[in-house]
Amino acid sequence: MTARVCHIITKLELGGAQQNTLYTVAHLDRRRFEPVLIAGSEGLLVEESRRIGLRSHYLPDLDRSLAPHKDLPALIGLARLLRAERPDIVHTHSSKAGILGRWAALLAGVPHIVHSIHGYGFHDGQPAVLRSLLVALERVTARCATSAFVAVSDANLRAGVEMGLFEEDRVALIRSGIELSAFHPSESRTGAFTNNGHPVTIGMVACLKPQKAPVDFVRAAALVVAASGGAGRVRFVLAGDGEQRPEVERAIREHKLEGVFELLGWRRDIPDLLRSFDILVHTSRWEGLPRVFPEAMATGLPIVATRVDGAPEAIEDGVTGYLVRAGDIEGLADRTLRLIADPELRRRMGAAALRRTAPWDIDEMVRRQERLYEALLSGRARQGVARVSQREA
DSSP states (O other), rough: OOOOEEESSSOOOHHHHHHHHHHHHHHSOOOTEEEEEESSSSSTTTTHHHTTTTTEEEETOOOSSOHHHHHHHHHHHHHHHEEEHHHHHHEEEHHHHHHHHHHHHHHHSSSEEEEEEEEEEOOOSSOHHHHHHHHHHHHHHHHHOOEEEEEEEEHHHHHHHTTTTGGGGGGOOOOOBBBBGOOOTTTTOOSSSOOOTTTTEEEEEOOOOOOOHHHHHHHHHHHHHHTSTTSSEEEOOOOOOOHHHHHHHHHHHHHHHHEEEEEEESOOOHHHHHHTTTTTEEEEESOOTTTHHHHHHHTTOEEEOOOTTTTTHHHBTTTTTEEEOOOOOHHHHHHHHHHHHOOOOHHHHHHHHTTTTTGGBHHHHHHHHHHHHHHHHTTOOOHHHHOOOOOOO
């Protein structure tokens, strides 16, 4: 007999949490599990989710932003839907779907509720009152409406324990995986983006939203171009789109980078795109652990990134790349300039990164989730958490 597992997520944008959720529901062992997807009705991945060929529901009110006029209808709609579906397990992803989905599952009488932490919805940049409210909401939801947690980074796991969101034996570390073979650097480097004669291409792949701080990338690019003596030695590429695109475009104009900085919009050919880069830069202010880190590592790229949350678990400072504090534009530029000036250093760091990709195998990610589900269904949740957690790997 198969167990029905409902995965709940908000906007199906082109992000790591969304891509991994779709991969999971598409690759769960159908002999043991019957996956169901519940998601918001917007996003570039909606059509891809329809092609997977499983029962799916798209709710317009299931939106990522805080919107009380939508949140209550979304909660009611989710609870009704879950009563009709009668899943054995509900698995929610990220903050907004995590709150609404877990309370809806509790109201619907779902016996097992799992929540994946892809970074938290609260952070130090928020007003203190709002942050305290969100932490309190996470805490009460964890206690009342969660059987087990999955964290994509050890930093998020430890932060949750320290804040009293959950006990350590209720959360498993399961890395957010990628298809490692798709990114191997020995594949062809043609097609995605040509260097057009520029010897070093510095790229970033991210949604253009405040969390990712894409304007910081533009500002760092301006410092690098100035220190490099002009645009002849470098080119910058930013793949992604989102609410901060106007700010990014304005910053490109203000820093007079039109001839050296290319804004690509959303891209689906990420393996080819990364193979056209020489350096990956990532400027996030807070994170779980970005999927693009293992993707770049599997491509053999050195990474310059901000030292936030799970970043040090992927990037060893000075060995596979460089880490600087969030918002340190000068630090980002300085480390990027070091790599531009030293091709052998780029090669050495990229090779070291490539050797460290095994924990991010996406099929192993799915198998670990399956073992967690089986432990929940057999009444051995806490033993299952310990058995699947990559803290033991």
